[in-house]
Amino acid sequence: xxxxxxxxxFSLRFWPIWQRNFLVWKKxxxxxxxxNLADPMFYMLGFGYGLGSLMPQVGGVSYMTFLSAGTICYSxxxxxxxxxxxxxxxxxxxxxxxxxxxxxxxxxxxxLLAELIWGASKSLLSGLAILIVIWILGLQQDWALSxxxxxxxxxxxxxxxxMGLVMTSISPNYEFFMYYFTLVITPMxxxxxxxxxxxxMPAFLQLIASGLxxxxxxxxxxxxxxxxxPSHLTGHITNMLGWTTLSYWLATVLTxxxxxx
Amino acid sequence: MSGLGVxxxxxxxxxxxxxxxxxxxxxxxPGECVGLLGPNGAGKTTTLKMxxxxxxxxxxxxxxxxxxxxxxxxxxxxxxxIMPQIDNLDPDFTVSENLLVYGRYFGIGHxxxxxxxxxxxxxxxxxGKADSRINALSGGMKRRxxxxxxxxxxxxxxxxxxxxxxxxxxxxxVIWQGLRxxxxxxxxxxxxxxxxxxxxRLCDRLVIMDHGIHIAEGHPRDLIARLIEPxxxxxxxxxxxxxxxxxxxxxxxxxxxxxxxxxxxxxxxxQLLALLQNAPQLRHVQRPSNLEDVFLKLTGRxxxx
Numbered sequence: 326x327x328x329x330x331x332x333x334x335f336s337l338r339f340w341p342i343w344q345r346n347f348l349v350w351k352k353x354x355x356x357x358x359x360x361n362l363a364d365p366m367f368y369m370l371g372f373g374y375g376l377g378s379l380m381p382q383v384g385g386v387s388y389m390t391f392l393s394a395g396t397i398c399y400s401x402x403x404x405x406x407x408x409x410x411x412x413x414x415x416x417x418x419x420x421x422x423x424x425x426x427x428x429x430x431x432x433x434x435x436x437l438l439a440e441l442i443w444g445a446s447k448s449l450l451s452g453l454a455i456l457i458v459i460w461i462l463g464l465q466q467d468w469a470l471s472x473x474x475x476x477x478x479x480x481x482x483x484x485x486x487x488m489g490l491v492m493t494s495i496s497p498n499y500e501f502f503m504y505y506f507t508l509v510i511t512p513m514x515x516x517x518x519x520x521x522x523x524x525x526m527p528a529f530l531q532l533i534a535s536g537l538x539x540x541x542x543x544x545x546x547x548x549x550x551x552x553x554x555p556s557h558l559t560g561h562i563t564n565m566l567g568w569t570t571l572s573y574w575l576a577t578v579l580t581x582x583x584x585x586x
Numbered sequence: 587m588s589g590l591g592v593x594x595x596x597x598x599x600x601x602x603x604x605x606x607x608x609x610x611x612x613x614x615x616p617g618e619c620v621g622l623l624g625p626n627g628a629g630k631t632t633t634l635k636m637x638x639x640x641x642x643x644x645x646x647x648x649x650x651x652x653x654x655x656x657x658x659x660x661x662x663x664x665x666x667x668i669m670p671q672i673d674n675l676d677p678d679f680t681v682s683e684n685l686l687v688y689g690r691y692f693g694i695g696h697x698x699x700x701x702x703x704x705x706x707x708x709x710x711x712x713x714g715k716a717d718s719r720i721n722a723l724s725g726g727m728k729r730r731x732x733x734x735x736x737x738x739x740x741x742x743x744x745x746x747x748x749x750x751x752x753x754x755x756x757x758x759x760v761i762w763q764g765l766r767x768x769x770x771x772x773x774x775x776x777x778x779x780x781x782x783x784x785x786x787r788l789c790d791r792l793v794i795m796d797h798g799i800h801i802a803e804g805h806p807r808d809l810i811a812r813l814i815e816p817x818x819x820x821x822x823x824x825x826x827x828x829x830x831x832x833x834x835x836x837x838x839x840x841x842x843x844x845x846x847x848x849x850x851x852x853x854x855x856x857q858l859l860a861l862l863q864n865a866p867q868l869r870h871v872q873r874p875s876n877l878e879d880v881f882l883k884l885t886g887r888x889x890x891x
Contacts, residue, residue, distance in 0.1 A: 341690035348687065349678045421674035427640055428668040429691035429739075430660050585640060586601075 333577040334434045342426060342439030343446070346416075350447070361407075361447070362454040365400035369393060369455065372520070384522055386551055390464045394547035395519035397455045397474060398539060401481040404451035406510060409444040409489035410502045416440075417493060423584065433585060437490065437577050444486030445479055452478025459550065466552025474549050480565050481542045487569045488538075490576035494583055513539045518547075538568045589616040589774030590651040590665055590743040592637065597646035599632050599798075606632045608798035610646070616742075619765070619775040621789035623782075623881060625890040629798040630778045631671065634747055637776075638668060650743060664692060667741030669732050671748045675720050681707070681731055682716040689738045699738075706734040709767065711760050726757030733764060744768060746777040750784060762788060782877040792877075796885045806877055814875045814883055815839050815851035819858060822847050823868040833861050844887050851875065 350357060373389035383391040416422040423436050456474055465471035492505045516530055517523055517539035523531060534540045541561035548555040555561065592614040599607040607629040614620045624630050635641040637648055639659020648655035653662035676684050682703050689699040707713045710730040715723065723731065729749065736744060746765075750758040758781075765788055769775060779785050785792055786806040794802040794809075802809060810816075821830060823846060830848040835841055837858045838850035850858060855872060862870050 338691075338693075341687070341693075344690060345676070345687045348683070349676075352678055420677060421672060422676060424670065424672075425674040425676075425688070425735075426691055428638065428663065428670065429688065430663040430693075431691050432660055585642070 329581055330578055332574055333437065334432065335438060336432075336435055338431050338435040339439040339442060342431070342436055343443050345422075345426075346439070346443045347446075357447075358454075361400070361404045361451045365396050365403070365451070365455060366458055369396040369458070387464075389462070390550065391522075391547070392520065393455065393459045393462075393464050394550040395543060397452050397459075397478060397546050397550075398481055398542040399514060399519045400455050401448040401452040401478045402485045402510070402513075402539060402542070405444040405448035405482040405485035406489045406505075408447045409440055409486045410493055410496075410505065411499065413440050413444070413490065413493045414496055414499060414502075417580075417584075418496075427584070433581055434577060437573070437580060440490060441483065441486045441573060444489065445482030448482030448485065449475070449479050452481070465550050470549050470552055470554070474546055477542065477545045477549070480562070480569075481538075484538045484542070484565045484569045484572075487572035487576060491572050491579065494576050494579035513537050516540075518543050536564070538565050541565050588742065588772050589618070591616045591649075591774065592743065592776065593647075593649040594633075594637065595647045597633065597636060597648065598644045599629070599636060599641065600644045606798055607636070607643075610795065610798065610800055612793055612800065614774055614776055616774055617769075617772045618791060619769050619777065619789045621785035621792045622776060622778045622795065623780075623785055623792055624778075624795040625885050627890050628796045628885075630795065631747060633795075634745060634776075634778065638663065638666065638745065664739065665742045667736035667739060667744045669736040669744070669746040669749050671751070673728050673732065675728060675731060675735070677720045680717050680719055681712060681723070684720065684731060685735055685738055688735050692739045694739065702738065702740070706737055709737070709764055710734040726753050726760075729753055729757065730760060730764075733761060737768075741773070743774045743776070746775065748778055748780065750779070750781065758784070782881060786877050794881060794884055801884055802880075809880050810875060810877060814880050815853060816875055817852055817855055818873060818875045818879060819850045819855050819862075820847055820871045820873075821850065821862070821868055822870065826868055829865060829868060833865075834858055837861075842882070842887065849879075851879070 369392055373392050377388035380388045426436055427433060453475065456471065459465055459471070492502060496502065516526060516534040517537055523534050523540060526534065541564040544557070545555045545561050592612070594610060594612040597607050597610040598605070610629070610633060622630050622633070632641060636643050637650070637655065639656035639662070642656060650662040650666065653659070655662060676687060679687060685703045685706060686699055689702070704713070707716055710733055712727060712730055712734065715727065720728065733749065736746070750761050753761070762784070765775060777788060789806065792804065792806055792809060793800055802813060804812065821834065826846050826848050827843060830841070830850070834848065834850055837852070839852040841851065842849045859872065862868065
């Protein structure tokens with residue numbers, strides 16, 4: 326029975342592993358909150374006020390409002406990526422926490438599901454923190470619509486956790502993650518419309534951006550903050566679920582090969 | 587509570603071209619304590635990984651109780667306790683949190699854990715350390731906590747991979763006491779170790795493996811009686827080799843030479859001891875042969891890694 330290529334199995338056994346990560350997080354919450362939440366908030370406020378004072382309006386709203394939606398996506402993406410890359414690698418390779426867990430009646434698929442959902446949980450928190458700042462500043466046009474940003478951040482978190490887990494599964498060391506941040510995350514941030522409208526880029530770059538999950542995340546969050554129901558809702562969700570599913574499957578296959586051969 | 591038996595037949599594991607395990611047979615009866623001995627690279631840890639369902643065998647069958655491994659490995663692990671060779675305790679947690687979190691992976695409820703954790707800390711001599719951070723523990727305490735963690739599910743089969751490597755004699759004795767209590771409770775134990783005295787003290791039966799196959803098996807005392815001459819004289823000194831060549835070797839039933847030491851095995855060494863009286867340049871030790879002599883005879887004296 327060769328399960329190496331099998332689609333990941335889902336089971337509630339992931340829950341105690343999620344609880345383990347939560348207990349660690351609770352102990353280190355202070356620094357975690359500072360790094361994950363305060364940093365993007367400072368950027369948003371700095372650029373929002375600084376650049377915003379030079380620009381009358383971007384896409385029909387204030388630059389701060391425009392940027393706030395990008396910041397939610399950017400912060401959520403970063404939070405999930407950092408968690409599954411650096412902390413995930415630490416649990417898998419450095420502390421051998423996964424090895425200890427696998428000696429219990431738990432499968433590797435359960436461990437990876439726990440990582441996926443844990444990464445998304447942390448990013449949900451990051452997105453929520455920015456959303457609260459948005460509410461405090463009154464940047465949202467429609468309060469009820471802005472609530473829909475919460476499930477979207479969870480989806481963004483799942484997508485980028487799954488993508489990050491692929492990198493973790495093949496990483497020999499922490500330095501390896503620099504490739505991912507420099508060659509994947511940073512170009513995505515610059516192409517997908519976090520800081521400026523993506524349609525200002527040359528056409529071929531827009532074409533590339535149209536396939537990237539961050540574009541679709543922003544196309545969901547930005548209208549929700551600006552008081553509109555996103556257009557092409559299904560397309561955006563399908564794109565992100567597609568990235569999530571394929572990445573999570575690949576990550577599971579690669580991690581099985583790494584740890585269970 | 588009775589122990590779980592293990593049956594391994596024709597186990598083979600290849601990594602690419604390299605055959606790590608090459609047709610291993612191993613039976614462990616319920617309630618038995620079996621030691622798996624072998625030099626580094628003999629295939630012990632790979633065998634344990636396959637036994638636990640954490641590596642796919644290339645060929646062969648494995649059973650733990652009624653469970654077929656690897657297909658039913660996850661279910662089997664509900665009744666197995668594992669003490670790995672490496673330290674993989676959770677450094678962010680206290681001693682008791684480590685046990686609590688680990689118990690939850692087995693689906694054990696908080697009420698049962700609240701009773702079990704103090705008892706396990708008591709068994710492993712860590713009662714005063716429940717709230718200590720892992721970084722504050724000595725190497726010996728960490729190993730004892732790893733043993734306690736392996737027992738959190740009250741297992742019927744306990745698998746220990748080099749449980750006392752790197753420990754001081756005090757800590758080793760605490761671990762041994764714990765393991766003896768477990769065998770008295772009828773638990774099945776499989777232990778790998780490089781310490782022959784440990785194997786001799788704890789195990790009912792030893793299996794020696796090398797190059798991925800089983801090469802000898804038996805009760806420690808039977809292995810010594812069956813496989814090696816009862817007495818040994820170790821002769822040391824710069825000229826030990828040449829002196830032994832001229833004087834000692836004809837008197838030895840069998841000998842081994844390693845660097846400047848000659849090991850002379852036999853039944854009666856009266857004549858050799860008399861000759862050694864006239865060789866003041868050499869030092870010597872006379873002792874009964876032990877399990878280590880058997881092990882070295884079977885697996886050779888050259889380094890493996």
